[in-house]
Amino acid sequence: MSDTPIDLDALRSRIDDLDSQLLMLMNERAQCAQQVAQVKTAEDAGAVFYRPEREAQVLRRIMALNKGPLDSEEVARLFREIMSACLALEQPIKVAYLGPEGTFTQQATLKHFGESAISLPMAAIDEVFREVEAGAVNYGVVPVENSTEGVINHTLDSFIDSGLRICGEVVLRIHHHLLVGETTRRDKVSRIYSHPQSFAQCRKWLDAHYPQAERVPVSSNAEAARLVKTEWHSAAIAGDMSAKLYGLTRLAEKIEDRPDNSTRFLIIGNQDVPMSGDDKTSIVVAMRNQPGALHDLLEPFHRHQIDMTRLETRPSRSGVWNYVFFIDFKGHHEEPRVAAVLEEVRLRAAEVKVLGSYPVGVL
Numbered sequence: 001m002s003d004t005p006i007d008l009d010a011l012r013s014r015i016d017d018l019d020s021q022l023l024m025l026m027n028e029r030a031q032c033a034q035q036v037a038q039v040k041t042a043e044d045a046g047a048v049f050y051r052p053e054r055e056a057q058v059l060r061r062i063m064a065l066n067k068g069p070l071d072s073e074e075v076a077r078l079f080r081e082i083m084s085a086c087l088a089l090e091q092p093i094k095v096a097y098l099g100p101e102g103t104f105t106q107q108a109t110l111k112h113f114g115e116s117a118i119s120l121p122m123a124a125i126d127e128v129f130r131e132v133e134a135g136a137v138n139y140g141v142v143p144v145e146n147s148t149e150g151v152i153n154h155t156l157d158s159f160i161d162s163g164l165r166i167c168g169e170v171v172l173r174i175h176h177h178l179l180v181g182e183t184t185r186r187d188k189v190s191r192i193y194s195h196p197q198s199f200a201q202c203r204k205w206l207d208a209h210y211p212q213a214e215r216v217p218v219s220s221n222a223e224a225a226r227l228v229k230t231e232w233h234s235a236a237i238a239g240d241m242s243a244k245l246y247g248l249t250r251l252a253e254k255i256e257d258r259p260d261n262s263t264r265f266l267i268i269g270n271q272d273v274p275m276s277g278d279d280k281t282s283i284v285v286a287m288r289n290q291p292g293a294l295h296d297l298l299e300p301f302h303r304h305q306i307d308m309t310r311l312e313t314r315p316s317r318s319g320v321w322n323y324v325f326f327i328d329f330k331g332h333h334e335e336p337r338v339a340a341v342l343e344e345v346r347l348r349a350a351e352v353k354v355l356g357s358y359p360v361g362v363l
């Protein structure tokens with residue numbers, strides 16, 4: 001510790017100087033983005049302004065450069081917002097998400113696109129797909145799997161009939177709280193509202209702390225929070241966004257059974273995303289129903305040492321094939337090693353659809 005007394009005025013004046021520089025630099029950056037937009041428009045009348053691979057590279061570079069004391073995740077979050085504002089200057093983008101407002105999907109949307117994107121809540125996963133397909137919005141955000149409860153079948157099934165591509169992923173740590181309103185009698189909670197997935201993620205905690213309370217499943221956590229506002233004997237299991245939206249407080253916090261409880265969301269659009277340097281690919285494969293089909297499908301991945309991150313089986317909806325497999329693996333479809341595997345899989349499968357290659361979630 002230095003003996004020199006800290007001069008508050010001097011420090012604040014230094015902060016003012018730094019803020020002026022930051023302001024100037026941020027606007028200089030925004031002007032660059034505007035010029036980027038001009039270049040994109042000159043090259044192509046139907047230019048795509050949002051570039052997921054570039055955004056991932058910007059954030060990864062900043063995190064690698066960061067020497068603190070600010071935490072790298074915090075720094076990335078700040079740059080996420082700067083880029084979001086820059087993109088809005090190029091073209092304000094519209095994103096549909098599985099609503100209502102206050103859900104974890106809204107939180108994932110903000111985490112991925114930042115506050116400057118225009119985000120619109122939809123009532124169902126199909127509607128998110130439909131809005132993007134119809135061109136009413138540029139992108140969509142849907143949940144696809146939870147680390148405790150597994151896959152969201154509805155999202156996987158929607159990909160079978162859709163021509164949309166996966167442009168990105170975002171992983172969100174899910175913290176559930178037991179929330180109450182101003183009028184709730186905290187010692188008299190006899191009914192708890194939540195989404196079935198959230199009940200499943202907090203099952204042990206509920207059995208231990210509220211074994212007698214009636215568990216009422218509703219369509220979303222946000223809906224649970226809304227209902228609680230007017231009922232003196234009820235509580236909701238939901239996250240911070242719902243709590244804030246409906247002015248509820250936490251009676252118990254982080255009640256999820258597994259501390260690493262997280263949900264993965266996909267960004268859907270019409271774009272083929274170039275390589276970012278750290279990518280994933282998702283495919284859906286229909287196999288003929290014959291012995292050894294699954295082994296035949298997986299063997300090329302093993303031989304080419306491709307890291308498979310997920311394998312899901314779903315019944316085929318067409319009735320022609322018995323199963324379809326959803327496979328996620330590391331790598332981009334333009335990488336020679338990945339292209340070789342895809343070629344082999346195409347020879348062995350009845351049908352293969354590449355849903356997209358996209359940057360591994362950064363934040």
Ligand SMILES: O=C(O)C(=O)C[C@]1(C(=O)O)C=C[C@@H](O)C=C1
Binds near residue numbers: 036084
């Ligand atoms: O590099 C680009 O293509 C830009 O448009 C600039 C920028 C940025 O602000 O850095 C903005 C939006 C894109 O999604 C990616 C990056």
